[in-house]
Amino acid sequence: MRRIVRCICIVLALSFMLALPVSANSDDNQRASMFFSVYSVYIAENGGTYFQACYSVTGKNTMQEIGATWMEIQESDDGVVWTTVRTVTTEFYPQMICYNTIGHSWWFGYSATSGKCYRLEVNLWAKNSLGTGERTVYSDPVWF
């Protein structure tokens, strides 16, 4: 009896741990927006270990500011545990945000380590007369 209760507790705990981030992520990315119309975050590569960490974002009508405030390149050995190996921000790359425009596409070149998996975490950003909007979006992981 005790074993069964223990098992149920473990399953419930794991369910909560896994469900919370998934629901927060999907909720954030599936609702209509007053700021964003289209976006994409992806790793562009052509066979070698060099890749471009890309994002493209199109706003609803002309935005005072649009782009991304930061982008993290994350590395993993197993595709499960991720470590940030590079953070790119507007502080050093002001080109990440464009002004008074409908949309913005930008990328950052990076050299991968062979045998490792990479993904991007990007904080998309837009500002218009209504206020500001942001979304944190992950790319699909890519093995090198």
Place this chain on the structure above:
Amino acid sequence: MVNDNRYDLNKRELETLSTADLELLLRAELENGGSDGRVVREIMGILRQRDAENPKMIPQSVEVALDEENRKPELEKTRSKHNAFRQICKIAAVAATLVIVVLGVPHAFGADSIVELVASWTKGTFQFIRPGETIAQTTEYVFEAEHAGLQEIYDTVSDLGVTVSVVPMWVPDGFTLTEIKVTENIKTTTVQAKLEFENLYIVLQIIIHKYTCPPQSQLVKDENSIEKKEIGDIVHYLMCNSGEYVAAWVTGPVEGIILTNTSKEMLVDIIRSIY
């Protein structure tokens, strides 16, 4: 009172000692930092008295020692200054080491740093980059806004080698091209163009895939269902996003998206004009 009695007793005892013994005792007392100052003064008083009675009794070394005793507070001040200076030096050395370690290995922490950055510039842009790192360059096309229209978009897309039909040949009267820009990476080329008339807009986004790969774009939509419309043998997906009408489709290596706040009917008419 107890101290005074002991003092008197010590004085008497001191007077019984020979000058040489007193000198030795005085040196010992002076070398001992925590000694009682009264004992030193007493010894010196006895030695001075004996010197007056018999000059040259007090050796020069004892005078120097006495001077040092008198200058003790001053020396202590100097010592504490030296100690403070040493501490500052230590802190500065630790801080310098930390700065070197943190700035010297920025990659390990994924942090941005001005170390290793180099300045890079073109005719119209300036930026700081790390050696070997590259970032996107966006080309913004210059055109005469008053007369610009769909032809500019068509020419831009054709120049990029696109042969499939993707640019509309019709938009409602009054719309003029206000913006067009192209961004390229190793996988795709993205063209974003905007036509405007008063508060209305039509945005055309064309993503040209250089290799066979699935579309990357995520379209933001509200909870209403997606409508499929087959026009020109291509399925177009129509949806809404908070008052904006959106169409998305794929033809060959090209991903097409139209966004407009005009109407759904107008959006369909614009799509029809592509084929």
